[in-house]
Amino acid sequence: MKIFNAQQIYDADKFTIEKQNIESEMLMERAAVQIFNWMHLRMQGAPVKVHLFCGIGNNGGDGIALARHLQEHGYNIAVHVVNYSEKRSKDFLINLNRLQDRKVWPNFLNHVSEFPAIDKNDVIVDAIFGIGLNRAPDQWVVNLIEYLNASSAFILSIDLPSGLFMETGVDNTAGIIKANHVLSFQAPKLVFFLPETGVNIGQWEILDIGLDMEFLSGLPTQYELMGKSEVVPMYLPRNKFSHKGTYGHSLIIGGSYGKIGAVILSAKACLKAGSGLVTSYVPSCGYIPMQTSLAEAMVVVDQGEKELIDITFDIVPSVIGIGIGLGVSETTTKAFTAFLKHNKSPLVVDADALNILSKNKSLLKLLPADSVLTPHPKELERLIGPWKDDFEKLKKAKMFSNKYNIVLVIKGAHSMVIYKGIGYINSTGNPGMATAGSGDVLTGVITGLIAQGYASSLAAVFGVYLHGKAGDIAVEDCGYEALTASGIIECIGKAYLDLFYVPQPKQEKEQEEVEEAKS
Ligand SMILES: NC(=O)C1=CN([C@@H]2O[C@H](COP(=O)(O)OP(=O)(O)OC[C@H]3O[C@@H](n4cnc5c(N)ncnc54)[C@H](O)[C@@H]3O)[C@@H](O)[C@H]2O)[C@@H](O)CC1
Ligand SMILES: Nc1ncnc2c1ncn2[C@@H]1O[C@H](COP(=O)(O)OP(=O)(O)O)[C@@H](O)[C@H]1O
Numbered sequence: 001m002k003i004f005n006a007q008q009i010y011d012a013d014k015f016t017i018e019k020q021n022i023e024s025e026m027l028m029e030r031a032a033v034q035i036f037n038w039m040h041l042r043m044q045g046a047p048v049k050v051h052l053f054c055g056i057g058n059n060g061g062d063g064i065a066l067a068r069h070l071q072e073h074g075y076n077i078a079v080h081v082v083n084y085s086e087k088r089s090k091d092f093l094i095n096l097n098r099l100q101d102r103k104v105w106p107n108f109l110n111h112v113s114e115f116p117a118i119d120k121n122d123v124i125v126d127a128i129f130g131i132g133l134n135r136a137p138d139q140w141v142v143n144l145i146e147y148l149n150a151s152s153a154f155i156l157s158i159d160l161p162s163g164l165f166m167e168t169g170v171d172n173t174a175g176i177i178k179a180n181h182v183l184s185f186q187a188p189k190l191v192f193f194l195p196e197t198g199v200n201i202g203q204w205e206i207l208d209i210g211l212d213m214e215f216l217s218g219l220p221t222q223y224e225l226m227g228k229s230e231v232v233p234m235y236l237p238r239n240k241f242s243h244k245g246t247y248g249h250s251l252i253i254g255g256s257y258g259k260i261g262a263v264i265l266s267a268k269a270c271l272k273a274g275s276g277l278v279t280s281y282v283p284s285c286g287y288i289p290m291q292t293s294l295a296e297a298m299v300v301v302d303q304g305e306k307e308l309i310d311i312t313f314d315i316v317p318s319v320i321g322i323g324i325g326l327g328v329s330e331t332t333t334k335a336f337t338a339f340l341k342h343n344k345s346p347l348v349v350d351a352d353a354l355n356i357l358s359k360n361k362s363l364l365k366l367l368p369a370d371s372v373l374t375p376h377p378k379e380l381e382r383l384i385g386p387w388k389d390d391f392e393k394l395k396k397a398k399m400f401s402n403k404y405n406i407v408l409v410i411k412g413a414h415s416m417v418i419y420k421g422i423g424y425i426n427s428t429g430n431p432g433m434a435t436a437g438s439g440d441v442l443t444g445v446i447t448g449l450i451a452q453g454y455a456s457s458l459a460a461v462f463g464v465y466l467h468g469k470a471g472d473i474a475v476e477d478c479g480y481e482a483l484t485a486s487g488i489i490e491c492i493g494k495a496y497l498d499l500f501y502v503p504q505p506k507q508e509k510e511q512e513e514v515e516e517a518k519s
């Protein structure tokens with residue numbers, strides 16, 4: 001699913017209005033009706049107090065139009081206009097008049113107003129600012145936002161939580177609504193997925209307000225949300241007459257004394273992802289643990305007993321995953337440097353190999369084109385330097401990826417793959433995956449996909465999706481706390497199966513169950 005910037009949404013609004021030959025307030029009406037239906041379905045006329053806080057732009061207009069529908073259906077509403085500017089939008093005014101025609105008189109708030117009392121059981125509709133916020137809100141509006149956040153009432157934000165900018169970070173985070181639920185128009189917004197801004201969003205949902213799909217699908221975007229329908233076409237089906245050589249030979253290089261487990265996890269995940277053959281390359285102390293815990297993998301040992309000192313081997317791997325459990329000693333750094341100088345295989349670089357690259361930036365140019373780097377945020381900071389907010393982080397990450405011609409996987413909740421200026425945002429995964437070794441599993445999965453012939457950028461996007469989906473499936477049986485990296489590996493197979501799972505219509509399923517019970 002494409003993620004649009006504010007200008008693209010305004011352009012789509014304009015195009016739709018012209019093509020459908022409608023007034024702009026019709027779009028606002030569609031938006032308001034959709035939100036009303038959403039609320040009505042859940043509230044079923046309940047006499048809960050609904051406070052609508054409406055700005056004076058079109059986001060506020062949505063709120064005012066919604067108030068009319070709620071009032072017409074007998075809901076207990078209070079409308080507060082957050083009067084932060086004289087420049088009321090045309091459609092806001094149209095809807096304000098319609099509301100006043102129905103004898104609903106909003107409470108106009110300004111910098112000297114006392115804020116209305118709100119009970120924790122009330123519902124707040126946040127229609128203060130939408131995608132049009134272009135400077136920090138005045139202090140009294142920040143105070144109001146803080147007041148609403150502190151109320152403990154359920155907050156439903158329209159389009160996006162007020163106070164978030166579409167294309168830059170926020171200095172004063174006190175001025176951002178903490179939404180329990182966001183109803184966003186047409187497509188999710190980038191800020192929903194970034195760690196600094198995403199924390200303000202509980203759940204989000206998309207409402208279709210009928211913006212022209214042809215126009216939207218023709219827009220080039222810098223970000224894309226990758227769900228099942230985006231990744232299924234990447235899947236490479238297997239050929240009946242294939243053999244293990246068809247699916248490549250992965251080499252997993254890493255490990256040091258006390259960290260052989262990382263290589264075991266990675267190699268196991270690589271096999272489960274479908275690599276035809278897997279060899280691990282470890283210091284000699286890793287020989288027995290590798291051979292006893294993973295029968296399917298071959299093992300080549302380094303001359304070093306406790307760490308890698310000379311990375312040489314006589315196999316020709318299709319792809320190499322390197323860095324897990326490696327350590328950053330001077331000896332290993334030398335061995336890694338020498339390896340990079342003669343290596344010709346595609347690389348997936350993780351963990352300590354990234355840390356060595358960060359300390360020796362001149363090595364970056366030795367990476368083969370389209371190598372995949374998988375840093376978590378701390379490793380990323382070591383590679384690209386600090387950032388002032390998530391938007392600057394993305395800008396720097398894109399520059400880094402372009403400069404070295406690499407695929408960058410920024411790990412975290414909603415891991416993002418950066419490649420050729422585009423950010424592919426992952427939709428799977430859960431907080432149970434914040435556990436030791438889950439990154440090692442990801443390295444194995446991506447390596448295993450490249451071995452099978454996936455282009456490295458596709459392997460990164462598809463691999464991140466599968467890894468997260470495996471975590472989502474695994475967590476269903478054990479809960480967040482008990483999820484382990486091994487648990488994720490066990491569900492890689494189910495994550496593949498899920499790609500092609502089509503839920504059965506309920507009736508059909510029930511019928512089958514009846515037949516089964518009869519027989
Ligand atoms: N026809 C349309 O364009 C539609 C727009 N929709 C709504 O319109 C919203 C965007 O509306 P607007 O562009 O009017 O913008 P907003 O309502 O988000 O912002 C209000 C206006 O206040 C001004 N402003 C920005 N920052 C300010 C600040 N810190 N202090 C004071 N004033 C500030 C801006 O000039 C902006 O136009 C969307 O988020 C969505 O909710 C929906 O009604 C659907 C259709
Ligand atoms: N809250 C979360 N939601 C979704 N995925 C997560 C979350 N926390 C961590 N992950 C995933 O788990 C993995 C953790 O990797 P990493 O930090 O390298 O762990 P380790 O070094 O222990 O292997 C990444 O793929 C990341 O995206």
Ligand SMILES: [K+]
Binds near residue numbers: 127159
């Ligand atoms: K809002």
